[in-house]
Amino acid sequence: MNVLDENIPENQRQLLRGWRIPVRQIGHEVGRSGTKDAAIIPLLHRLSPVTFFTRDLGFYEQRLCHAGYCIVVVAVGQCEAASIIRRVLRHPELRTSARRLGKVIRASQTGLRIWEPHAGEDVAIGWRA
Numbered sequence: 489m490n491v492l493d494e495n496i497p498e499n500q501r502q503l504l505r506g507w508r509i510p511v512r513q514i515g516h517e518v519g520r521s522g523t524k525d526a527a528i529i530p531l532l533h534r535l536s537p538v539t540f541f542t543r544d545l546g547f548y549e550q551r552l553c554h555a556g557y558c559i560v561v562v563a564v565g566q567c568e569a570a571s572i573i574r575r576v577l578r579h580p581e582l583r584t585s586a587r588r589l590g591k592v593i594r595a596s597q598t599g600l601r602i603w604e605p606h607a608g609e610d611v612a613i614g615w616r617a
Contacts, residue, residue, distance in 0.1 A: 493542035496569050503570035532557040548594045550603040558588035563596040
């Protein structure tokens with residue numbers, strides 16, 4: 489399941505759906521509107537397995553790695569969120585939910601940075617792997 493944070497604009501959610509990418513959004517199909525950051529992680533545990541997309545850079549922390557979910561921090565302007573989300577979901581190393589689970593990913597125009605559990609540092613990978 490792909491879940492969007494409330495900070496992903498409605499027009500970006502509609503773009504993803506137009507591309508036939510199944511998404512649910514906090515405050516619409518899952519959770520409650522105004523869900524605080526502290527309540528997001530418990531929600532992800534209940535929805536497991538899930539890939540959570542947010543624009544909140546505070547979620548890019550190794551301590552948030554968990555086998556039941558993946559967090560993708562979309563580090564672009566709000567009008568570019570859908571295209572970066574689609575690129576993440578199509579990336580050869582992240583194409584399936586099984587390949588994404590356990591990771592915390594920062595996705596930007598220049599590439600990806602990935603935290604994995606028990607890693608000494610995050611790893612950078614490009615869009616073409």
